[in-house]
Amino acid sequence: EDKVVQSPLSLVVHEGDTVTLNCSYEVTNFRSLLWYKQEKKAPTFLFMLTSSGIEKKSGRLSSILDKKELFSILNITATQTGDSAVYLCAGKNSGGSNYKLTFGKGTLLTVNP
């Protein structure tokens, strides 16, 4: 059974801090890892990583995948209160055409002013 584990489960920081969120995975025939941000409602897509060692960046957010050690990190620099959310990572296997994602439980990030 595929498994995705995120750590920490929750984190409280002050505005301006840099945070690193972790995601480790055990996914059969792993294909890709995706990061989502969930505020009050629906998760919204951040990144998809398929190749090891290649950083994806979007503004203050960046993410990298290590396929040898089976983990990914999401970095947020100069955090703002608007970054407060649950961050979810999900693994995708390459089995068949089902295109299913296995989600972790998420990291709740709280950024205080």
Added chain:
Amino acid sequence: NAGVTQTPKFRVLKTGQSMTLLCAQDMNHEYMYWYRQDPGMGLRLIHYSVGEGTTAKGEVPDGYNVSRLKKQNFLLGLESAAPSQTSVYFCASKVPDTYEQYFGPGTRLTVT
């Protein structure tokens, strides 16, 4: 372009009652999914569909049924609701040529 919409947004049921949650997407996506989200549990896949007329079980399918009679709609049914089905339900559809899933706003269901 409304994206993925879900009806209703909130619902309270008594144990044993039935209901249907409707998911609609106007992006012509083939793949659609139903998830439930419980505190501290992340998103768990209930059922999914790879195209009109097809459905398949996910991780937690018991107590739920689904139908995909039209490409744009994916229905999730609870035949006899139980308190354990109290949750937030999200529908999603897959963006073509990627693994990205686009989520609806969710339905908060309480079963008393």
